[in-house]
Amino acid sequence: MSQSRPELSVEFFPPKNAQGEERLAECLQAFRSLGLAYASVTYGAGGSTQTRTLATVALLQKRGDFPAVPHLTCIGSTPEGIRELLRQYRELGIQKIVALRGDLPAGMDNPGAFRHAADLVAFIRDFGGFEVLASAYPEVHPQAENAVQDLHYLAVKVQAGVSGLITQYCYNPDAILQLRDALARLGVTVPLTVGVMPISNYEQIARFSAQCGAEIPRYLRLGMEALAQDPAGQRELAADLVARQCALLLREGLPGLHFYTLNQAEATLAITQRLGI
Numbered sequence: 001m002s003q004s005r006p007e008l009s010v011e012f013f014p015p016k017n018a019q020g021e022e023r024l025a026e027c028l029q030a031f032r033s034l035g036l037a038y039a040s041v042t043y044g045a046g047g048s049t050q051t052r053t054l055a056t057v058a059l060l061q062k063r064g065d066f067p068a069v070p071h072l073t074c075i076g077s078t079p080e081g082i083r084e085l086l087r088q089y090r091e092l093g094i095q096k097i098v099a100l101r102g103d104l105p106a107g108m109d110n111p112g113a114f115r116h117a118a119d120l121v122a123f124i125r126d127f128g129g130f131e132v133l134a135s136a137y138p139e140v141h142p143q144a145e146n147a148v149q150d151l152h153y154l155a156v157k158v159q160a161g162v163s164g165l166i167t168q169y170c171y172n173p174d175a176i177l178q179l180r181d182a183l184a185r186l187g188v189t190v191p192l193t194v195g196v197m198p199i200s201n202y203e204q205i206a207r208f209s210a211q212c213g214a215e216i217p218r219y220l221r222l223g224m225e226a227l228a229q230d231p232a233g234q235r236e237l238a239a240d241l242v243a244r245q246c247a248l249l250l251r252e253g254l255p256g257l258h259f260y261t262l263n264q265a266e267a268t269l270a271i272t273q274r275l276g277i
């Protein structure tokens, strides 16, 4: 592992109902001792969760366990709408925002004023007062023209005012190291935080991975399929494997881990425990 303690952060989605709120509260309790740098809160495509994201961010800020970092997507949004939301975040004392393009929801065909995340990054920096984080894709964004262009646009996005990148989850540490080295060759030196997707429900992760272009390595797929009737065995295998990948990346000097918790604490804690955190 690298010399200093890695920076840990988590991602939540805004709960839809009382049961979801309870689950989030359990997570907040379970993560209290992890010394998290922040908890980020996702934002639905086209602004579909705007009210709930804002409410969840306000709740986290009020509890004060760790700072809240809202995600904000721009595709299909207006500058006025984004400006208003930024004003509300400023009032809540938010200091960092994860700026994303998002995906245009089905049935919405006008992308609006913002075409790429870089446009939103520049807009937020112009507005002022926020540090901006953004996404990076070790296995190449599924809509990229090609890998070289994807890397080029990532560098352009960072130049627009990004102070840190969070990777899409990826069960192939080599791809993350390759991205780190390629960014360094371009002179892009902002911290590259490893996005980690713990696996508590393999079927769900396999479906999600097919949609977002994350590869499930053959040995992981076959291992999980062999344990299809043994969910506890699947969780053990996944935690061992993902923790080993995290340990390798931390030893390589990657600065932090950002857990996509899906509002479930156990699978994330299974990994941090294996890492001795």
Ligand SMILES: Cc1cc2nc3c(=O)[nH]c(=O)nc-3n(C[C@H](O)[C@H](O)[C@H](O)COP(=O)(O)OP(=O)(O)OC[C@H]3O[C@@H](n4cnc5c(N)ncnc54)[C@H](O)[C@@H]3O)c2cc1C
Pocket (backbone or CB within 6 Å): 041, 042, 043, 044, 045, 046, 071, 072, 073, 098, 099, 100, 101, 102, 103, 115, 116, 117, 118, 134, 135, 136, 141, 142, 143, 144, 145, 149, 150, 151, 153, 154, 157, 166, 167, 168, 169, 195
């Ligand atoms: C850490 C993280 C958090 C996320 N959180 C959310 C969330 O809360 N809500 C949500 O809806 N989605 C979220 N997503 C998913 C994300 O919105 C999608 O992956 C989306 O398809 C791309 O968003 P982006 O910000 O990465 O886009 P961009 O950085 O804009 O890149 C998208 C594509 O456009 C290409 N591109 C960029 N600039 C240009 C240009 N100038 N010309 C031509 N092509 C260009 C890139 O190569 C890439 O293929 C998240 C993803 C990650 C990794």
